[in-house]
Amino acid sequence: xxxxxxxxxxxxxxxxxxxxxxxxxxxxxxxxxxxxxxxxxxxxxxxxxxxxxxxxxxxxxxxxxxxxxxxxxxxxxxxxxxxxxxxxxxxxxxxxxxxxxxxxxxxxxxxxxxxxxxxxxxxxxxxxxxxxxxxxxxxxxxxxxxxxxxxxxxxxxxxxxxxxxxxxxxxxxxxxxxxxxxxxxxxxxxxxxxxxxxxxxxxxxxxxxxxxxxxxxxxxxxxxxxxxxxxxxxxxxxxxxxxxxxxxxxxxxxxxxxxxxxxxxxxxxxxxxxxxxxxxxxx
Numbered sequence: 001x002x003x004x005x006x007x008x009x010x011x012x013x014x015x016x017x018x019x020x021x022x023x024x025x026x027x028x029x030x031x032x033x034x035x036x037x038x039x040x041x042x043x044x045x046x047x048x049x050x051x052x053x054x055x056x057x058x059x060x061x062x063x064x065x066x067x068x069x070x071x072x073x074x075x076x077x078x079x080x081x082x083x084x085x086x087x088x089x090x091x092x093x094x095x096x097x098x099x100x101x102x103x104x105x106x107x108x109x110x111x112x113x114x115x116x117x118x119x120x121x122x123x124x125x126x127x128x129x130x131x132x133x134x135x136x137x138x139x140x141x142x143x144x145x146x147x148x149x150x151x152x153x154x155x156x157x158x159x160x161x162x163x164x165x166x167x168x169x170x171x172x173x174x175x176x177x178x179x180x181x182x183x184x185x186x187x188x189x190x191x192x193x194x195x196x197x198x199x200x201x202x203x204x205x206x207x208x209x210x211x212x213x214x215x216x217x218x219x220x221x222x223x224x225x226x227x228x229x230x231x232x233x234x235x236x237x238x239x240x241x242x243x244x245x246x247x248x249x250x251x252x253x254x255x256x257x258x259x260x261x262x263x264x265x266x267x268x269x270x271x272x273x274x275x276x277x278x279x280x281x282x283x
Contacts, residue, residue, distance in 0.1 A: 034060025
């Protein structure tokens, strides 16, 4: 498999395409999915403490036979783990669950709680070599700018909902001068049929001999987004990754760009996020 990399603002090179394991349960299903993906040539696995499957991710990496230095692990801290001293201990627990000496990319999962204290501990973890790169997830309010104001290490990545119906262009402009790039969750609009069956994707799929999903994923790659569609089906996994043997033209990219603003699929207020963040994931 051909793998493409993006250069982050801290100098690291992140694999642009990977596997997500959100809602894949701890145990053989996650272990096998990670192992299959890595053996296919994928080099980026996205997980989180809240997904409750970090141990299986670590086990899948070990069983894959792929050297740890070739694998990029992204994971996320939950708000109950935010705060100076608290976050430091949470990172050590995370390293233990993943059974690794370092995390390639560590994100704050939600924009609530003591995210300032957490960010300071994350910067400390970078200095200590426990974490290579740090970033955010779901910081779309003015709290994003709060992080930039206090940061000595700017977020390298921001993971948010992003797809052709909701392309996050305003957010990209807010982050541009800091060099922060987008990682997309819901890259396919949560598998929504209205998005996937758009006529432009069907047309381009017929032109290039690809599925509509492959056209959307290729758009993400050319738009400069990091993506990691979730699947535990080896054939679907293989299909998702076969998007590096063709390229959309500038005109075709513009046709897809014109879909922006149709809708986003997930909505929540800060108050709802605060309530949700009170849940505590198990160690």
